[in-house]
Amino acid sequence: MRQETPSQVPGAAPTLTKRDFESDQDVRWCPGCGDYSILAQTQRILPELGIPKEDLVFISGIGCSSRFPYYMDTYGFHTIHGRAPTIAAGVKIANPELSVWVITGDGDALSIGGNHFIHLMRRNLDINVLLFNNRIYGLTKGQYSPTSEQGKVTYSTPMGSIENPFNTISLALASRVSFVARSLDRDSDHLRRIIKAAFEHKGTSFVEIYQNCNVFNDGAFFQYTEKETKADNTVFLEHGEPLVFGKDRDKGIRLNELRPEVVSLTDGKYTVEDLMVHDQFADGPTLAHFFARMTDLPNVPTPVGIFRSFNRPCYEDFMTQQIDAARGTKGQGDLEGLLNAGDTWEIE
């Protein structure tokens, strides 16, 4: 006779752990790579999301980050350079019940796949995009990327890059993304929280993750991630909270005309009341754009957190509505009727 497991509610999904999401393949990133942390935080947070393992699909393009699906014991598809958003869109439209994730990098999403990246967000399919931004091409061994800073010396730019980098968050906002956030490979708690929020948002969720490539671009983000400098160089966006930062939380961001101004909270001139307050759910994208631009400005901290999230109908929901509407007026498709429609004649 079969015995009931007393600890388990009949019919409920078994509780999963991080290990359940680890595939049997050896992880092959360089030792010390920031990708390890992102993989681990994803595997740690997934059990909390309550999705059956079989409903998860991880889709990647090409690059170091795109090896990610091989290490996940879920459905996965390692596709071709830059095209993961298109394949993810096909997966999602054919089965909207699946939880679909795109794993990509700065070269994959913003260079070769730039077109797909913006159109995915414009369409707003319910897909989560994790972009590992290390500001370098790692897999091809160290060329500059579309997020590399101007002047960057790499193998392909021995005299320094003459290009301007993308502001990734601004690009996503301009593409009308309905959820956009930034997190850090070295801030595991924050990263898990953001991944969870991205999952919970219905619509395209875009998360830029600053990720260290310790071989070709070591320390690119240390000013934002390392203990000594992090607090003074980042400001964590929290909905409804004023923009306070600094090791001693003694600085803030004030709106000065149309510019962000760093002010001291200890010299008596300004208080917390004078600071900008984050509104993640603001009606328009203006505030999010404003914060996104701070990334490019000297002498202001770089924002980290959820820049904006708002609800708008998903592409797949509209598609289902149109199919339902067509069936409402024409009835369920009838193949014989279709082939025999219009002017016909009989030959005896």
Added chain:
Amino acid sequence: MNKKMQTIEEATILFAGDSGDGSQIIGTQMTEASAIVGNDVATLPDYPAEIRAPAGSLAGISGFQLHFSSENIHTPGDACDVLVAMNPAALKVNLDNLKPNGLLIVNSNNFASRNLKLAGYESNPLEDGSLEKFQVYPVELTRLTREALKDTDLSQREVDRCKNFFAVGMVFWLYNRPMENTLHFIKERYAKKPEYVEANTLALKAGNVYCEATEQFATSYVVEPAEFPPGKYRNVEGNMATAFGLVAASQVSGLQLVYGSYPITPASSILHALANHKEFGVVTMQMEDEIAAIGVAIGAAFSGALGVTGSSGPGLALKSEALNLAMIAELPIVVCNIQRAGPSTGMPTKTEQADLLQMYYGRNGESPVPIIAASRPSDCFDAIYEACRIAVKYMTPVIFMSDLYVAFGAEPWRIPEVSDLAEINVDFRTEEEGFNPYLRDATTLARPWVKPGTPGLEHRIGGLEKADITGNVSYDPENHEQMTHIRSEKVARIADDIPPLEVFGPQKGNLLVVSWGGTFGAVRTAVERKQGNGASVAHTHLRYLNPLPKDLGGILERFNRVLVPELNLGQLKQLIRAEYLIPAEGLNKVQGQPFHVFEVESKIDELLEGEV
């Protein structure tokens, strides 16, 4: 007056005018009317590249050629019996197509100096004697249409736009066509503008009555019904048949159809047709580019749907990397290449079949992909359906090829019974025990198809080389060679699953003509005519280009000479030479136009000369 009625076997009519003159509409109406009286019909629309070139200019001429007959026909006709030219430019562009003593109906109101100049005429051809070898009927189409519509409230501009229906009304009289169908069409088309229904109806009837009343036209013609196998028929264009075939494959297999596409001539009308049939659960996604369009097809296939993308040669160039991914991932998608004249942007509104080697070889690495080509508009239904069947059965991408001539052409189609369609069995794997993503069916070598969402079968696939059976990433040299052979063998085995070739005519002898794709009609007609004259010539037509049919080699051996007519510089010829080591000869044309039957006939004559 006393009007004569004369029975003839067949006729070819070309309607030509500015692209805004409605030549396509009246051509289609004459086609429908001819099909409904039981003629066999074949059409060739000829669009300009410009949507609306300057009125009266040579660049803006749009034509629609229709061939109808009491015999079975396979082409829209080499030359025309009737040319309806709405202006001097239409005359200039198409006069070479008119047979000597052919009927030339022109809108004489449009032959004023400005239009003559635009068309590059120094003098008025209606007056300078240059048209004397034709039967010229100058008709004041504009004035007569205005006259007929004088009691309507339409503006002069709106009235003038009805003159195409006046013209087709005349042609209906000339060939004794019933008007009911076109009257019904007008009602439907202008349902929201009753004043247009009235005006176009008046114009159509006025054109008809004009011919009856005027002494200009003394003879009308009767083309008796052709003999067709019994059944229910409709007219169908190639792209429409392609769309129907996809819906049919989706319905029969029970797989949702997901069609990703990016607008491109001449494939777009497949997207339009499918977008109109969401009641079948069809998803159409107009994507941001060609790559995204095949991307959604691949993603949909991974999810367990019937993923399809459609484009033309330039789009296929962009899709090739993704197509290769589908090949190595062994996912069933169908890729439609509706060919047009290349290379590069080429001549987008003209036909050609020069993408065969691109489809064969246009991918990096060893990348075998089955190729199926449609021979004529109605065959698009069967060919695309077969492409879907093979894709699903063998877990492989399949390329479906047609071309602009087939895609835009129309002909009568015997509507198939749904119950007669081939089965498309889909067997999604759900059994966890013993599962591996690259296990194979012993006969077809297909790997299992697993829908994400199936518990216990989580697995990863991708474009990196796969270890046999497990599908894990592998750089093992021997494994790579083995997997390359397996993928090749899988496609080769499809040859066991295709019907034997039909050889039309003698089963052995002097000359075999081998064709593929849209040249079927011209080649078959030429061979029929030569056989009628007692020549020893046979014809076989290839639907399956990859793999080639197993019996092709044996058939080729039975003939002294092999001719491969193609609208390219000899691509199938090259494949046949390489595969069978025979000196196949070519007849090649790259003018953006289909073969004329006489061109194929002359080549056959040339090759048979001196043969006994």
